[in-house]
Amino acid sequence: MILPLFLPLFLVSSITLIPTAQSKLSLNYYSNTCPAFLDVVQQIITDKQLAAPTTAAATLRLFFHDCMVGGCDASLLISSTSSNNAERDADDNRSLPGDGFDVIVRAKTALELRCPGIVSCADILAVATRDLVTMVGGPFYDVRLGRKDSFTSHAIDVKGHLATPNMSITEIINIFASRGLDVKDMVALSGAHTIGFSHCSQFSHRIFNFSKSSQFDPSLNPKFARELQKLCANYTKDEEMSAFNDVMTPGKFDNMYYSNLQKGLGVLVSDQALASDPRAKPFVDLYAANQTAFFRDFAHAMEKVSVFSVKTGKKGEVRHRCDASNNPQAS
Numbered sequence: 001m002i003l004p005l006f007l008p009l010f011l012v013s014s015i016t017l018i019p020t021a022q023s024k025l026s027l028n029y030y031s032n033t034c035p036a037f038l039d040v041v042q043q044i045i046t047d048k049q050l051a052a053p054t055t056a057a058a059t060l061r062l063f064f065h066d067c068m069v070g071g072c073d074a075s076l077l078i079s080s081t082s083s084n085n086a087e088r089d090a091d092d093n094r095s096l097p098g099d100g101f102d103v104i105v106r107a108k109t110a111l112e113l114r115c116p117g118i119v120s121c122a123d124i125l126a127v128a129t130r131d132l133v134t135m136v137g138g139p140f141y142d143v144r145l146g147r148k149d150s151f152t153s154h155a156i157d158v159k160g161h162l163a164t165p166n167m168s169i170t171e172i173i174n175i176f177a178s179r180g181l182d183v184k185d186m187v188a189l190s191g192a193h194t195i196g197f198s199h200c201s202q203f204s205h206r207i208f209n210f211s212k213s214s215q216f217d218p219s220l221n222p223k224f225a226r227e228l229q230k231l232c233a234n235y236t237k238d239e240e241m242s243a244f245n246d247v248m249t250p251g252k253f254d255n256m257y258y259s260n261l262q263k264g265l266g267v268l269v270s271d272q273a274l275a276s277d278p279r280a281k282p283f284v285d286l287y288a289a290n291q292t293a294f295f296r297d298f299a300h301a302m303e304k305v306s307v308f309s310v311k312t313g314k315k316g317e318v319r320h321r322c323d324a325s326n327n328p329q330a331s
């Protein structure tokens, strides 16, 4: 339905090389149409984070996964229907945490009361993520605005776009490179694992029956490995069992994640591998020694991620609700 209508526009934009979508974004996009935008988001995320301290990590992960698959367009927020399996239900989206979805729904509801039909879900997700990162101790960075929301969301689009813990560092570097993110960006962004947690199933092979000669992965600190074994003893019965990604300061956005890696305290095998890979290790060592350098590079990489493949103009819409496109038939 939608396609014939927009075809001429696609043709036009493919010959008119400028302006690019991201150059149409601006810091003051809503200053006339919804001046309360930033204050409303700030209020909602603060209340939510105080009530549910897992919100910051949940939202940061949601944002990253949304941006890596088809750009920062809130496609990840769309719910599946009887006729469509949406992105959020893809296998690689394993247990995306509910608090991240909830905080965006709350902000959207509040904004629809203040300025109906104006603020996109993609912009709410980008700003809420930034504000939550800052609230738990991380750096502030600018978020340019004017993203539109996707019309569609398909689980099948996810595969191959997200890194998983079992990938080699080379595979992970390649996935990030395909998004214009270099090794430095990748290592800095991985510092997101300074907050939040991982389910035992994501690292159980490292701590149980690892090899003939060792119960656990020898790249793990032995004392830490035994603590993880205890923590995850019941994980096959209780799938919720999980461990903090940063065992030292789990709720604080700081550079402890990198010092942990130097001591064998990385939870995911892909985290730990950063500390030994010759391409990644120099950045791990730099960030472990200098939080200012980590914050600067993380902020810079997040700004890059947050404009990745954004949709502007008629290439997207401002959804009325974040979990469904305005014309569900079109998906």
Ligand code: HEM
Pocket: 054, 056, 057, 058, 060, 061, 064, 094, 095, 096, 097, 163, 164, 165, 166, 172, 189, 190, 192, 193, 195, 196, 197, 198, 199, 200, 202, 245, 268, 270
């Ligand atoms: C480098 C490759 C990466 C891999 C292989 C990876 C993998 C994972 C896995 C397996 C989990 C645990 C999920 C669960 O058990 O619920 C996780 C959690 C998390 N990831 Fe990553 N991740 C990567 C990079 C990133 C990046 C770049 C960000 C954001 C900038 C990020 C943000 C998070 C956050 C915040 C959590 C905690 C979620 C929560 O507590 O609810 N990750 N990641």
Ligand SMILES: *[C@@H]1O[C@H](CO)[C@@H](O)[C@H](O)[C@H]1NC(C)=O
Pocket: 165, 166, 201, 202, 203, 205
């Ligand atoms: C990772 O690989 C190991 C060994 O091949 C496997 O047992 C484990 O289930 C895999 N983990 C994930 C999260 O895919």
Ligand SMILES: *[C@@H]1O[C@H](CO)[C@@H](O)[C@H](O)[C@H]1NC(C)=O
Pocket: 208, 209
């Ligand atoms: C480890 O292997 C032994 C023998 O192969 C088996 O009995 C045991 O259940 C395994 N433990 C786990 C946690 O997989």
Ligand SMILES: *[C@@H]1O[C@H](CO)[C@@H](O)[C@H](O)[C@H]1NC(C)=O
Pocket: 230, 231, 232, 233, 234
């Ligand atoms: C595992 O389950 C057993 C029996 O159900 C219980 O006694 C034990 O406390 C549990 N351990 C953990 C770490 O949850």
Ligand SMILES: *[C@@H]1O[C@H](CO)[C@@H](O)[C@H](O)[C@H]1NC(C)=O
Pocket: 290, 292, 293, 296
């Ligand atoms: C830490 O990194 C910042 C930013 O690159 C730099 O200005 C500062 O000199 C570094 N501090 C040390 C102690 O190396």
Ligand SMILES: CC(=O)N[C@H]1CO[C@H](CO)[C@@H](O)[C@@H]1O
Pocket: 088, 089, 090, 091, 092, 093, 094, 095, 096
């Ligand atoms: C494989 C898997 O864990 N899929 C989950 C994706 O996320 C949704 C929640 O949004 C879960 O219901 C699925 O089970």
